Amino acid sequence: xxxxxxxxxxxxxxxxxxxxxxxxxxxxxxxxxxxxxxxxxxxxxxxxxxxxxxxxxxxxxxxxxxxxxxxxxxxxxxxxxxxxxxxxxxxxxxxxxxxxxxxxxxxxxxxxxxxxxxxxxxxxxxxxxxxxxxxxxxxxxxxxxxxxxxxxxxxxxxxxxxxxxxxxxxxxxxxxxxxxxxxxxxxxxxxxxxxxxxxxxxxxxxxxxxxxxxxxxxxxxxxxxxxxxx
Numbered sequence: 209x210x211x212x213x214x215x216x217x218x219x220x221x222x223x224x225x226x227x228x229x230x231x232x233x234x235x236x237x238x239x240x241x242x243x244x245x246x247x248x249x250x251x252x253x254x255x256x257x258x259x260x261x262x263x264x265x266x267x268x269x270x271x272x273x274x275x276x277x278x279x280x281x282x283x284x285x286x287x288x289x290x291x292x293x294x295x296x297x298x299x300x301x302x303x304x305x306x307x308x309x310x311x312x313x314x315x316x317x318x319x320x321x322x323x324x325x326x327x328x329x330x331x332x333x334x335x336x337x338x339x340x341x342x343x344x345x346x347x348x349x350x351x352x353x354x355x356x357x358x359x360x361x362x363x364x365x366x367x368x369x370x371x372x373x374x375x376x377x378x379x380x381x382x383x384x385x386x387x388x389x390x391x392x393x394x395x396x397x398x399x400x401x402x403x404x405x406x407x408x409x410x411x412x413x414x415x416x417x418x419x420x421x422x423x424x425x426x427x428x429x430x431x432x433x434x435x436x437x438x
Contacts, residue, residue: 217284217370218427224280225423227273232420234270238263239347247340250320250333257321264318267311275304278357284428285364296360303353310346313339348390355386358412365419370428375418382412 242263246256253260278300286293317339320332358379365376385408392408393400 214430217430220280220283221370221423221426221428224277224284225420225425225427227277227280228416228420229424230273231270231277232417234266234273238266238270242266250336253317253321253336257318260318260321264311264314267307267314271304271307271311274307275301278361281361284370284423285361285368288364288368288370292360292364296357296364299353299357299360303350303357306346306350306353310343310350313343313346317343348393351386352390355383355390355412358383358386358415362415370430371419371422375415375422378411378415379419382409382415385409385412 242259246253246259246263278297282293282297285296317336320336320339323332362376362379362381362383365371365379366373389400389405389408399405
């Protein structure tokens with residue numbers, strides 16, 4: 209591989225890594241931190257309205273970055289397997305409108321907080337809970353595609369070695385974990401609340417954070433190159 213191609217791969221890899229970092233940081237904030245502090249109940253959300261608003265803003269930023277990320281990764285991995293790379297982009301992109309529709313329910317909940325009074329109304333709290341439930345259901349559908357896109361992404365990493373193959377394996381396992389989480393929650397009573405969930409999510413977290421940091425620091429390695437439509 210020529211030095212020019214290697215340089216381009218490193219540059220494109222770092223661009224993808226920067227977008228991935230935005231996705232990771234905003235995702236940790238809006239999907240993990242904010243729900244623990246301001247999304248558990250109407251009273252908590254009223255007490256932390258600023259944090260609740262920031263969570264919505266972070267979610268919107270995450271969706272924009274996540275829409276751009278697979279296209280950036282396509283520039284890094286597209287020549288390894290065109291069909292797999294197109295599938296990676298398509299599966300990731302499909303999740304974005306689903307996520308945006310879901311967050312409209314969170315914005316409805318925010319409008320309820322804007323009219324909150326010192327005494328929590330039972331009707332207001334019930335309406336808030338319904339909005340958050342619809343938001344959660346939308347996220348469940350989006351999370352299916354958050355997992356599915358990792359399968360072709362991980363396969364491309366394993367085939368190319370432009371990112372360490374161990375990360376590709378974790379991405380594939382993580383994608384499977386997301387799918388198990390979604391369908392397990394639908395088909396098995398109590399699965400979503402079980403301790404197994406934390407283990408199901410671990411490969412995805414390790415694979416995505418690891419890939420993000422590798423790309424950001426090192427870019428993509430000048431590994432295998434295939435002009436393939438497979």
